[in-house]
Amino acid sequence: MSLPHAILTALLEKPSSGLELTRRFDKSIGYFWSATHQQIYRELGRLEQAGHIRALPSGQPGRGQRKEYEVLPAGRTELASWVAGREDPRPVRDPLLLRMRAAAVVGSPGLGDELRRHLELHRRQLAEYTGIEERDFSDPDLAEQDRMRHLVLRAGIDLETFWTTWLARALSELGEE
Amino acid sequence: MSLPHAILTALLEKPSSGLELTRRFDKSIGYFWSATHQQIYRELGRLEQAGHIRALPSGQPGRGQRKEYEVLPAGRTELASWVAGREDPRPVRDPLLLRMRAAAVVGSPGLGDELRRHLELHRRQLAEYTGIEERDFSDPDLAEQDRMRHLVLRAGIDLETFWTTWLARALSELGEE
DNA sequence: TCACACATGTAATTTGTTACATGATTTA
């Protein structure tokens, strides 16, 4: 039940059309909750029907016509009660770790290349995050809201740091560095 | 496409019945690829139909009767080619980070309690992993297979370490420690 | 006017979750 709440959060930060949301889910929000445009359009329809958001009035609605949404009070209430609730951490589900475990059983030609490829991808993501941190959060005096956003970004940075460190170690221990 | 490969890996490590697999997915394999018994039974059916596994011959088969599976050569081949392939890291999807971002918008009464609860859960998981490490991987001379399994466990330890560190930091920065 | 980017959607399939149903075996 996270996608609708991700969309409500994004729309509260800034009313948007479906395509704009899709772009924002390719960065920012998408850094911790990814979604494709198909998911987003479907969910926008559901949220509108539930009375949690509404389309801003515009000239002529229809296919191919931009449609911008804003959050209604009911949507804000729903989001607040979701935030206040409980939800256990999800168990990890990582295909690369699974593949390494499988490689221990059936052998692993070429696994080193794959680990190097992932290492490079994670290094890039890390560089992007630290760039954002310098740009947006270098001021030490932040409002509570921005301290929270900074913490979320920090989680992204720390996670990418974990991956780069772990992958480098894996390559070294497998004699593949 | 990871679940069938997780099951093939588990069955290669040790032929098992559906319920045994379910238990093993509650630990070990499940530490990086979780699955419920419904998913497992469905997937066992598919794998059997695809000729990747077979049920070991037994007395009288049927509902309520234990049914043990082993991997066929075709299954091993399939697993090996999946391991040798490419697969990009998945984008992160974490509800807690999303909730924190939402809390920055709609407020966050009680978020501190939830963070403390998660911190405690991650500490326990971390303790379980380090216990396994001491029990199973304290010998410095490991075969390649065991070095790989150790690396996978190490990823679990490092991930839980990340969470405990990040959560403690979050509590402290939000003045909730 | 034609290609391209913008923009919104549908359809089909797979994967994951939740709830329930059924039979066999053990043991109090």
Added chain:
DNA sequence: TAAATCATGTAACAAATTACATGTGTGA
């Protein structure tokens, strides 16, 4: 013999993924 546990399964639904379809506006 009744309850608990072991064991396998079905059904219904929700979420995510992949591929495709359709219309609008703009500038070369």
